[in-house]
Amino acid sequence: MRYLPLTQHDRETMLATIGASSIDDLFADVPAGTQLDGPIPGLPIHASELAVERHMAKLARKNLAAGDAPFFLGCGAYRHHVPASVDHLIQRGEYLTAYTPYQPEIAQGTLQMLFEFQTQVARLLGTDVANASMYDGSTACWEAIVMARRVTRRAKAVLSSGLHPHYVSVATTMAKFTGDVLETALPTLAPEPDTASLIDRIDDDTSCVVVQYPDILGRIADLSELAAACHAKKALLVAVVTEPVALGLLKSPGEMGADIVVGEGQSIGVGLQFGGPYVGLFGCSEKLVRQMPGRLCGETQDADGKRGFVLTLSTREQHIRREKATSNICTNSGLCALAFSIHMTLLGEAGLRQLAAVNHAGASAAADRLATVPGVELVTPSFFNEFTLRLNKEARPVVRQLADSDILAGVSLGRLYPGAADLENGLVVAVTETTTTEDVAVLADALTEVLA
């Protein structure tokens, strides 16, 4: 077996050293009745690398890869081009096969990278600080709600109707068990986000308002007024960014007054991967840092006075505080954070701005083209790289029908909000630098046909 170095001779020698007559002696503490006496029947036995690769490749080929079709899906996961050097570097064994950097003297590579990542994320989100990453955007969003409860000692969170429905769903699930009160609402196919309604709902019991920027339909709202309204009631503003490339062109939520900014970092450096692993971003103002969940890397010095980095403020964390920790989170999304950081370093500010500009221009042109299709109306006057169309019929069957001709047309709101009749004609279309004008033309022609 190719991953097991011990030879039969080694095993015998080692058993002799131990003073055991057989391997069974070492399992003596397992009651006899609960031990299996051989490999579990009905399961296949070991296989060669070639055979396993063939099996997995066969499964992979059953999927329609985004790169093999005109592709327009977004809604929390975006297809961007990732430079080849990113994937090369994250596969270096020193990153791939390292552990959490609890022994900082021999983990400066990971630690310095995390310090750089934290700084990049904080600057992008417009917050004072950021942590070393969370599981993903949806879990980071829930952690932000819980953190706002700890900070304000209030348990009611007001969630924007433009927040990703999976994020709402995660928060709703968790709140059932923790006693947090969540106010939620379904979006409408309106041109403007729900900022005014959010402001109306803030009261003295509100811990935070959670708003997505740009929102699930792609709309963009100025958060300044909302932030001021939150602060007037001593509530926090939590902003959620699911498409961080947008922040290459748009003002950051922190700049507009958000106290906690969380996000899904997948867009930068991390592929679609059918939904995971992704990388949760978490930033906040300096004064809230001790209420933050997750790992934090900080600068310090070694015994020779050289600059170095360590995991710090761990008295917030479960391995020290146990049941009094700010969260039960242990793992971060280290390797995805590395991919994010490398991609961001390759882009730099100039590259990020240009990437964002290409996305916005492409989306703008696509929106105009698709709006000329009979039976299609553009719902969202403002957007970054993702916009919502209202079709003249239910969008979900249309998406399925186009998928049969290998066109991945976008995300139907019927998929995200099953049963919501007002939304069923909605189609969210994302356009990135990977989308060609030919792709848009194919989609426009196909829509023209199915909507006629």
Place this chain on the structure above:
Amino acid sequence: MTLNPSGWRPEAPQGGTADAPTFTGNRALMLEEPLIFEIGATDTTGVDFALTPAANGSRLAGLERAAPIGLPGLSEPEAVRHYTRLSRQNYAIDLGLFPLGSCTMKHNPRLNEKVARMPGFADVHPLQPVDTVQGALEVINELAVWLIALTGMHGVAMTPKAGAHGELCGILCIKAALEARGEGHRKVILVPESAHGTNPATAAFAGYAVEDIPATAEGRVDLAALKARLGPDVAAVMITNPNTCGLFERDMKAISDAVHAVGGYVYCDGANFNAIVGRVRPGDLGIDAMHINLHKTFSTPHGGGGPGSGPVVLSEALSPYGPLPFTARMADGHVRLIEEENAGEEHPHSFGRMTAFHGQMGMFTRALTYILSHGADGLRQVAEDAVLNANYILRSLEGTLDAPFAAAGPCMHEAIFSDAGLAEGFSTIDIAKALIDEGYHPMTMYFPLVVHGAMLIEPTETESKATLDQFIGALKSVAERAKAGDPALKSAPHFAPRRRLDETLAARKPVLVWKEPTLAEAAE
């Protein structure tokens, strides 16, 4: 634009134990590397774009960014060099034995990486129509079938993102089941003192009061004390088996029976499943829920701290409450995705969704690849070799270091030692840091809390006898020096990229992001 107009860079280090300083601060292959903020510039980029199409006017609602962001860029050669240089300051499994107890740092096969990068897995959107992702759903389903078979359980929740997220999933299943029975008033979860910190943190996060279960002198759950505490207020016990002292909980079945008899549930922390995979099925021990760290037992890479993946196997009693979404294979071979919209008919008691999308797909492909490579016979051999390697270390070192539970019998996949017998003023950390100089990552130190100055060593099955022999020799040598009070140990490591780091300073004056030195100086 340079972000570092003052040109400040970390000074070339002076002194230390090494002799002559170098001009660069480098020492041959040990290369110092500044931060990207010190070497990059905002107008440098390593990515080229086709010409930007003419924008048809901005539609950004008047919210265009005006102020600079402050993100440095590097050209591709500079970036490759920066991250390659940094990588060389990391220890890794690829470099040597990584004996971290309870962490299962085993070899990460590269076939797994290759498979995860096949476009049919890596380049698929989670919200594509299900007919276009049948292969992905089959992977989830096939892995689920394996995990159920290997654990002898009834169902599995695949979506939890990591071990602690899996714990939360299991505890929420328990809470949902209790509430369905009208017993939501049970508010206590019992956790052994030797448990991972995530166990009590998870129980508290879900709103439970946490109480300790005492251990016996031989490092196992005190069954009598546990039974005495059980009652109608107990929702669950959380047990790690094999436990964090590296011992199998012999009374596991009796514990489960006693907990079930009073109406509670048994959660098992599956972090140490590697010791028993293929030889013991947790389902046969009366477990109701157990998370499986795919990044431990099933070799998905740790990646410097994540991502993890923590599917949770569930008993028949808890399966109805498992989270959405999940997959179901139909008689015709088609795999369905059960989400919110069809859960009403298929899975009405689910406690809901724990994460966006479908879980850590990239980890599922890797874990399934690993499982298929080993097969049922190979996985059993994994457990046997892991346990053999740990016992070899235990018996080779018990004459040198205090092994508190060694007299009572064999260990499972990890061997535990205490700091008893070291010279006055010397402790586990000195041995750990000296091991760094010997070229090893230290063992887990000061955990579990029930052993004084604990050193928890888990070699895993992917180490050769020669590697173990050298490690044993190194640890013996270091331990003898600690017993003799060698002062050089107190200042170890001497040869790592950094000497001991000041963690107190880091926590007292947190510097969590880079700031332009001129500003930082002005702030002082």
